[in-house]
Amino acid sequence: MANVSYLRTEDAPILPPPVSDTGISGWLRRHVLSTMNDFSSLGAGTRSVLMAVLTLLLLYYGLSALWGIIDFAFVKAVWSDPEGLKRGVCTTTAQGGVATGEVGACWPYVEAKLKLFIYGRYPESELWRPNLVFALLAAGLGWIIVDKAPARRFMGLVMLSVFPLVALILLTGAHVDLSRTGMIAMAVTGVVLMLAGHLGLRGGLGEILLAFGGGVRLIGALFLIIAIVMFVMSLDYGLEKVPTDFWGGLLVTLVVALTGIVASLPLGIVLALGRRSSLPLFRILSITFIEFWRGVPLISVLFMSSVMLPLFLPEGTDFDKLLRALIGVALFSSAYMAENIRGGLQAIPSGQYEGAAALGLSYNQSMRMIILPQALKIVIPGIVNTFISLFKDTTLVLIIGLFDLLGMVQSTFTDPSWATPVTSATGYLVCAVTFWVFCFSMSRYSVHLERKLHTGHQR
């Protein structure tokens, strides 16, 4: 049996794929031409011809749009202004400048205004402070985003609690004039309530505190936290005070968007739990709150917080314009956040609720230890998506006279020393690219998270 001639002793050589399937022509055949090569009937033939015409049209318009942008941003762009001519360098000789031929993007203008775009009118000597905040933010977020970094949960908590406070101190300069007595009263009340709650839970202080010790302790903790924040804000760190009128640009955009998200998280959790509560009053209140804020546009909320809020507060309360906007944004986004979190709560199988009850956990305990940790994990992609829309919506603050990135860019158009026909296009391009990079990378991250979380929850 050594020589069976009809059995092959070696593998047939692997042939290269047919030429028609490889390279550009293969790609074209498979992905483009295959949709327009059916001429078997009159209808199919017409469709193929139509498809070919449309493809050519799309290709033409798509490529010319792409070339238009490249041409504007790079080819015809003015890159430098060595002689300090300002508007002259970006205008043609006919318009009173020095450029020969058509002018594209005016990059010297962006260079001259870059500080305004990023920090607004934040004092030059103090720019290290926003820079430090940006760096801390980037480092913290980077830590949380990297999948294998240690102590991510801890860092997440730090970013939600300590970081906002540090950023607030750095950006404002702290040293706020707050009443010491009020602070001490707050702190004392907080400590007393916490102690009472704690002892009450052990059964030392009578029936009522035994039953409600947890709640009392929570309220005490809130008081204490507020007192600590007030104390930290009133200290003098030797930083120059920078009023929010001087903030602007990307700084304001980030402050508004991040505050909106961070502040709306606790409120959103409370509202989501309220909406699913069995107690009718809580349910009705939560639903009213959520549906009201979701039913009105953000602009009207900003209008309301800028003109109506001062009327609602006692005479003489003078409010920072940015703070007013922040309150409006936080209330607005907490409604959306609540709906997100509700989705997460609904996704938890009811067995988890029943299991927690069977273990004898109270409502607070089961929420804190069983339900919310699972629900919040599921809703992270949703939170990122809310953040993206909030990030884009921060541009609306320019309507109530704050200068975010777009507002700052828009405001530089009125500067006569840079008034050229291409200034506005350049400014919009810079602004659009900045927003696009932020939003696109966040949306990619949210898609990545969704994929990652999905495998763990597939049933």
Next chain:
Amino acid sequence: MKEDTARQPSIINKFLYNSTWRGWLFQALVLLGLLGFFSWIVYNTVSNLQRLDKKSGFDFLTQRAGFEILDSPGVRLMDYAPGVSTYLDVFWVGAINTITVAILGIIAATLLGFLVGVMRLSKNRIFSTVATVYVEIFRNIPLLLQLFFWYFFALRAVPELRERWSLFGGLGGINKSGLYLPAPLFEQGFGYVALAFVLGLAGCWLYARFATARQFATGRRPPTVPVYLLLLIGIPLIVFWVQGAPLSWELPVFREDGPILRRGYQADAGMVLKPEFIGLWLALSLYTASFIAEIVRAGILAVPHGQTEASQALGLSSNMAQRLVIIPQALRVIVPPLTSQFLNLTKNSSLAVAIAYPDIVSVFAGTALNQIGQEIEMIFMMMMLYLILSLLTSLFMNWFNARIRLVER
């Protein structure tokens, strides 16, 4: 924990550990807190209003408004005239303008969104790439920036007031004062044409029911499309002709001679779309369409591929498979998120204030508020309008959703 077991159940305990009683207690506490909070706010507001010597109440609605409002659908419909119309009219002008741009935006965004969404799934890579690029660009750039781009940049590229770009062979044209188109003038007798069309629509509906019944009875569907065409176009055309063509077009008038200030488009002829309207409408539609495209794509992808194969196995043509099998199932996934996009578009139309298109925010909570100064009443009215619009849209879409829903057992 030792004390726990030894504790005697007391009357207080019975109430404290009864979840119903506890619930009522918490609710009562929260209600009290809320009442206190709101009465504090009301007290503050009243004393602030007194201090600032501001009026309250809705009397201002009958006052006459003295300011001009940009030519817009609301101004035309309400016959708004400064010095004659009241602030209530101003409210309605703003409301009509908001509703107009919202409806037109919804129509355009839905059409474009469906087109782009289907294109993204095309086997033709050029189609899908262009659609993907469109979606990723438009949904990741703030709407306000897009609005500024269209209004302050793109629409400023058109000629000055005394010049124009001619469209449709001179019938229409565009310059900085707006897009001018022929205006239809309906003469006597056009009502019959409209009536014929409405009757044709009703006839189509009846005929479709008849055809379906016939198909169920005999297995064959009688020809429908020719009948529809006859009912919807043929008969109205005949009526139109019989009535002696009762429709004429008022062309916009563009004067190139005469005194320099009188040159350009004349205000009283033809139909004009103002740049503010075009900019807002473009920005809203293009932005929302990118979201709708994603919803449509997800909806179509949610229909399992087996459905396509099964319909092929049944011998349905690819057209019929799409119409009868795929789209009805995809719609079920598409409609609920589509509703929230419609709501978003309506709410986003409030960005009109940034380019001074006279919508409710710009004209009522802006100009009128500056003159009257009754923030609480006016912002309340504006918010109510948006809430009612949201409610109506939701109701309509819920009705539509219920119609196409999967009927289970």
